[in-house]
Amino acid sequence: MIYDIAIIGGGINGVGTALEAVSRGLSVILCEQDDLASGTSSKSSKLIHGGLRYLEHSAFGLVKESLQEREVLLHTAGHMVEPIPFIIPYEKGLRSDWLIRLGLYCYDFLNINSQLKKSKTLHFDDSNEVSQNMNPIKRSIKKAFQYSDCTVDDARLVILVAKLASQLGAKIMTRSKCVDIQCDGNQNWNLYIRNMRDPSCPLTSIKAKVLVNASGPWIKDTLDKIIKLPSNYQVKKVKGSHIIVPKLYEQKQAYLLQHRDGRVVFTIPYLKQYTIIGTTDIAFEDEPQTANITTEEIEYLCKVVNQYFHHPLKEKQIIATWAGVRALWDNGSVNPSQISRDCKIDTQLNSIQHPPLINIYGGKLTTYRSLSEKLINQLATFFPQLKKSCSKELILPGSMPYNTFDNFFASAQKLYGFVPTTILLRLARNYGYNINIILKDYQQFTDLGEDFGHGLTQKEVEFLIQNEWAETCEDILWRRTKLGLIYNNVQIKHLDEWLKAHKII
Known part of the structure; x- marks a missing residue:
């Protein structure tokens, strides 16, 4: 052929x-x-976004295209593309408030018919103790700006x-x-x-x-x-690194933190228990598979977070890290952050x-x-x-428009009440309607076969092998379920042995 x-x-x-x-x-x-x-592709900031910061480089076409594609994905991959508010704390001496407001106006205007909420200005009032206690940002910061974008399992x-x-x-x-x-x-x-x-x-x-x-x-x-x-074209490789820490705040919102070097760092809620912090932008010349976060990058990310948040972030809190390398076309920019995306x-x-x-x-x-x-x-x-x-x-397998997910999950809870809610929510966010393939015809959780830990059952593993090209522990625990964040060595070894015994690896 x-x-x-x-x-x-x-x-x-x-x-x-x-x-x-x-x-x-x-x-x-x-x-x-x-x-x-x-x-x-598995080492990104896990965002579906327009790229607000690209407006500074006059990349209006790219931002508009990205915002339009964000709307497409809210329709075609709505079970895993989640809208989330982003907060930009305002600090004097960095970008002026009028410039940020202008950028957000352009962001709203470039996709004026968006399903998501428009941007707005926030004021933090010292007299409102409840508001201040919920706010992880230092009390010296009195103003912020809010806009909308989305997260995704990349x-x-x-x-x-x-x-x-x-x-x-x-x-x-x-x-x-x-x-x-x-x-x-x-x-x-x-x-x-x-x-x-x-x-x-x-x-x-x-x-x-x-x-x-x-x-x-x-x-x-x-x-x-x-x-x-x-x-x-000439290629310039740029490394972006991230860290994961236990969640830094309760609210389901991300923060865009400005640094004095002109770059920005995101803090993004992740899997309800964690916060992603990133990214760095560093020129990289080695083989992509050798990319790892450096001590300097970790110190940089912690420094930016500590510039804004009440409670200091320490390196010992880091649970996991990743570094991804992008091959960007070289437009002559010396600063990796200014190379066109x-x-x-x-x-x-x-x-x-x-x-x-x-x-x-x-x-x-x-x-x-x-x-x-x-x-x-x-x-x-x-x-x-x-x-x-x-x-x-084209709706992706198992998916639905994002604004129908809550109704879908409520129905799933009625159908599969024998599955603990936290596990069912993970399955719903991962597989959408395809949870029916894993759970149908069963009446109790033990019917799903061996539990390898944290609700990863034999039926789910078999589904991943038969339907999603999964073959190894890494495939399953990191790229398909993210349970690698909480699995211990004993659980990893047991799953590995099961896969070998069933001639999967």
Whole structure:
């Protein structure tokens, strides 16, 4: 078989391109060397947002596009895209209050028909002790600004986009590394794939008419060493690091904290028990898989938080960290924070030396769908049978519009009252309507098989293996459930042994 499109990379841009292509009538195969979202796409700030700070760099088009895509995801992935208020404490000597207010006015105006609440100014009154006791911000700060954006489980977003692409006919190959690519003139690409589960197996050969390089921070290595063609853009790798700590405050709201160096740090509620703090922006030259947070980054993040919050944050409170590397197109900015987050689609369709090749540089989690639509649109002359894009309306597996989630969960509680509420809520946020696949036909919690800890049952593990390409403890505990944050070594070892005993790994 000769596929219309072969895609290298199982991050958000790769799976998004796969879904866009297959939904428009093209045959698609995607190869990922590890697990889906095992690279940068699971190491984000976990936000679906317009990018308020990009307005400072006059990126109005990117912000407008991001806000529009935020609305799409509230409709198509509403069980895991949650609106949340963001608070910007105002401190003199940093950005002026009129500048912040102007930025928020533009933010509201660029998506004037948004389903979310508009921005407003907040005043903290010393006489209101209840208000002050609920406020984690230092009492010296008397004013703040509030706007709306959304949080998301980034890895699960990738997995569900891949799942829908697979349901529509795309072939998704995980743990399948492309080790060589050749072409027969300008006709077809020949990809040679190594099965990373057993590298001693013979290579698999794949033919495709168009090649999409969506390998993220590995994009230059893929071009130089595998495709063996030059890049039309210079790449600048930027590392963003985050820390997770026990929740810093009770309210379900995020904070955008300004620092005197001009950068901002978010504190974001996470899984009801934690707070995510990030991100840093640091130029990075090493291999992406070696990226880790540094002591200097930890000190920086703690310093910014302690500039604003009552109770000092200490390094010993850190539960987990991650660092992701993004391959951004180099627009000449010296400061990594000022490099454009917009995507560049390097399209090489008419070469006499090789078949059509498309390389994806940069991009945001929020705008994966619009990026994919633009990319596939460029192939209209190459594939006359190409259908009109419908991805704005494609509901991800198990999902629903965000404003119907509460009713869905209330119904689930009636149906599955035997599942503890906290566990049922986790299942609902992870799987949406697909909890019925896991829970149907059972009457009590013990019917779901072995409990590996914290409500992760045998039935859920089997669902992840059979439906979401899960194979290892890391796949299950970190990218699909986030239970790795609370699992101890004994529980991890037991799950690992179970997977091995059932010949999963």
